[in-house]
Amino acid sequence: MxxxxxxxxxxxxxxxxxxxxxxxxxxxxxxxxxxxxxxxxxxxxxxxxxxxxxxxxxxxxxxxxxxxxxxxxxxxxxxxxxxxxxxxxxxxxxxxxxxxxxNQVRPIPFASVDAVLCAAWGEQWKHRFLQFDETPVAAASNAQVYKAQLTDQRWVAVKILNPDIRALYAQDMLLYRILARLIGLFIHQVDFVAAxxxxxxxxxxELDFIQEARNIADFQKLKHIAGIRSLTLIPEHSNAAVITTEWIEGQPLLEFLKNAERKTQIDTLALLQNSYVQQVIRFGKFQGDPHPGNYLIDSDHNLVIVDFGHMGVLSERERLNYVKIILAVIDGNVRAFKESLTDGGFTDLADDFFSEKLLQLLQSVASKPVEDIEFQEVERLLREILHCIRQRRARVPAHYLVTGRVFITLAGLFKLFNVTPEQIDIRKVLLS
Ligand SMILES: Nc1ncnc2c1ncn2[C@@H]1O[C@H](COP(=O)(O)OP(=O)(O)O)[C@@H](O)[C@H]1O
Ligand SMILES: [Mg+2]
Incomplete structure (x- = not known):
């Protein structure tokens, strides 16, 4: 049948x-x-x-x-x-x-959101709140966020899953699969089916709000460095289509940095960097969506990460792999660097995987003290690594894709404010 x-x-x-x-x-x-x-x-x-x-x-x-x-x-x-x-x-x-x-998403009408809330909590859903502002504070493709006040006076952010995305999900899934196969017939350089x-x-x-709520709670349990404030989930007002968290009165990171003094810019970016290093190499668990809109700065200059749709989880072996990579880069040891990549799951690294140009760039970057390294050099290095990967059609292990994205985005922020990344103190991060 x-x-x-x-x-x-x-x-x-x-x-x-x-x-x-x-x-x-x-x-x-x-x-x-x-x-x-x-x-x-x-x-x-x-x-x-x-x-x-x-x-x-x-x-x-x-x-x-x-x-x-x-x-x-x-x-x-x-x-x-x-x-x-x-x-x-x-x-x-x-x-x-x-x-x-x-940033180019059209908000959906409140009537659709109302339908989701009715389905989740019944027609009387408004009784949970003293106030509910029907104009969203943010609209993304998968969800919209509203500001509201609970009957116990607490201000909260209510994130609601976009109902259309669920409805079209089954159709789109099939369309992507067919298109990937069709394109694969003509373009052989990229494995679209795997992608x-x-x-x-x-x-x-990302559409699994139960998991996202779990991520928020998990992240709060970790012992973060000073300056990182975690988000509090309000579980009794969260479910498969709604996530309610305490409202953070804060400024978006970019806006804050644009108006901040030089020293505050440097300190804030260092805080962000050190937090990610801690998340990756100490916890093996990290927020995996480094979009700048996901960071707010509260009035005490704490950094609050608000979006946990993606949480990278590393195995113990993968986590230690990042320690090795960082040590190899600090030492400028190309051989150790290559070995740690193989260790990290690059199964098809041929002997000639590293182009001459890449080796030169690596050596040049590694031979300098960190404060003398220019962004253009790091960028050229990353571009060349990516070029080698595309050229050799190497399959990048999934965990590198996520951490790579995090660190490339962070590097972009440092570049935007012309701040040099801090030298990573591995011992401090691992033993703190
Ligand atoms: N707890 C909160 N307090 C204040 N603003 C929030 C809160 N949660 C989310 N926001 C705002 O809503 C925006 C979108 O929320 P986010 O969780 O990042 O959703 P998405 O997964 O759709 O990107 C954030 O960039 C932030 O500006
Ligand atoms: Mg977000």
Missing amino acids: TRILAPLLAVRLLWQGRTRFFRALTVFIRIGMSYRKARRNHATPAHADFPDDRHTLHRRNADRLSHLFQDNGGTWIKAGQFLSARPDLLPMEYIDALQPLQ VNVFLTTLER
Whole structure:
């Protein structure tokens, strides 16, 4: 019976999602054709300047892709954000174009939110609150956040799962799988089927509010460094579609840093860095979504992390691997660095995996005291590592993708405020 039903269900889902499917297909065909044409032109001497054209072409195609994700909305915005965190798969032009997607979400009407709250707590849900501001303080693709006051006077943030994203999830899942297979027939450089599988696992985790609530509670139990304030979950007002936490009266990190004195900027960024180092190498458990909107600064200058949709969890072996990597980089020991990558799960690191250029860059960075290292050098180094990964089609172990994203984003913040990262004191972090 299921043998007959499954294909029928698939056809029905595909039919329901046909607009998004054909829109996506058209964009992918146009992108594919443009590269094909460029390659053909490149073969003729008149277009010997293809490398420069390639940047323009990547940029144009990245814009096309970004518009597609915006037009399709819902989980597609998430897909764009996911791809923007995969510089191991896509050229930098795509990463830059897809990153702003996070802030371009249209809020959903309160009537839909009301329906979710009615389903969760019944028609009388408003009795739980003295006040509930129906204008969201934030709208993301998967959820909206509201400010409210409980009957016991406490101010809270109420995060509500976007009902549309759940409804379209089954359709989108199928569309992504089919598209990945179709694209895979023409593009062999990137394993889109594997990427889609990782994406769908991540998405499912993010839509699981029970898990997110658990993450908030777990994170609060850890003994953080001074200056990190954890978020308090209010479990009696949280469920599979709603997460309620204490309201944090604070400024978003970027706004705070823009108006802060130099010393406060340096101290705050160092606090953020040291907290992540502690989370990764001491706890083996870290907040895995380093979007700057996820950090608030309260009136005592404490840093509060508010979003726990992603929590990276490392095995003991993986956690120790980061200690080894940091020690190798501090020592400037290229061999130990390479060994620790293999240790960390890079199974297909060929002998010639590190290009000459990469070795030179590594040695040059490692030979300097940390305060003399310039961002451009670190950036060139990271780019070259990613280039080698893409070129050799090495499969990056999943935990590196998450920590990589965290540390690349943090490096971006340091760069924005022209602050040099602190030298990491491994002993202090491990023994504190
Ligand atoms: N407890 C809170 N107190 C104050 N503001 C909050 C709180 N939780 C979330 N916010 C605000 O809502 C925004 C979105 O919340 P977040 O949990 O990051 O949702 P999303 O998973 O949709 O990104 C945050 O960037 C922050 O500005
Ligand atoms: Mg967030």
